[in-house]
Amino acid sequence: MRMTKQRRAILEVLQGTTSHPSADWVFQRVRRRLPNISLATVYRNLHQLAAAGLLQELPVGEHVSRFDADTSLHYHVRCLRCGRIDDLDVPVGGDLEKAARRATDFKIVTHHVEFLGYCPRCAERHAGTGGQG
Amino acid sequence: MRMTKQRRAILEVLQGTTSHPSADWVFQRVRRRLPNISLATVYRNLHQLAAAGLLQELPVGEHVSRFDADTSLHYHVRCLRCGRIDDLDVPVGGDLEKAARRATDFKIVTHHVEFLGYCPRCAERHAGTGGQG
DNA sequence: TTTGGTGCAAAGGCTTTGCAGAAAG
DNA sequence: CTTTCTGCAAAGCCTTTGCACCAAA
DSSP states (O other): OOHHHHHHHHHHHHTTSSSBBBHHHHHHHHHHHTOOOOOHHHHHHHHHHHHHTEEEEETTTTOSSSEOOOOOEEEEEETTOOOEEEEEOOHHHHHHHEEEEEESSSSSEEEEEEEEEEOHHHHHHHHHSSSSO | OOOOOOHHHHHHHHHSSSSOOOOHHHHHHHHHTTTTTTTTHHHHHHHHHHTTTTEEETTTOOSOEEEEHHHHHHHEEEEEETEEEEEOOOTTTTHHHHHHHHHHHEEEEEEEEEEEEEEHHHHHHHHHOSOOO
């Protein structure tokens, strides 16, 4: 991977903030130094840097909404292959929020936990194919 | 809220599955009973039913990607008002995944925890305005 | 020079919205 | 009868992609 000035600038912007900005925020920032950079380049590089392990993409990016008729607070598992989401009873809820309250000055209202893995059916295929898919 | 046949069908589809389907999946299902229903109606009603507390919208729906130069496994808080995301050190990681493994037959690979609340700045406003927003 | 990267603009996918007709209460 | 809801189609938003030119190694 070539270290172009665009790539370097994007990386530096990310490393220079403790917030977890959107692609567009990064774009606006990088633009100050490289006025001609395009949003497409920012997207491409964010993904490429993430693939290279230099960045992390937070899991808020799946841009389809999912709905659940069970309105109680509970956790979910999502299959990394087929995308299916299952419920999960994990007895840690109270402790988690309590710990979070100690760790931040945010006023915690609720929380979500999502586990990523392979459902039984996909786990077989995953083992069989090497799992890149 | 009027209980139209469309609304009822959508609700029944959601209540009749343990998966956590996307709007489009619901649309395809409801269509079998109401061939003329539109996707827009499904979207409108999913949100309205969620607002009424009859459904829950899972937090995978924020359709902007967010990036983080810290590639280690760590948790986040997101402000419900301004959307800012902060890091959080919560010492529960190992236990959580262990508990999840006991609770499911999925092959857990990783997990994400997101806390929702109000950052200090927004917490003031939140108290002042009644907090619906 | 070679190969990957960039900017631009157009396309893509999911979701929302404007509007006139329809139906619930 | 009033008010909300619906279907349709168009628009919106974020993100990705095709292409010709450009630059890193």
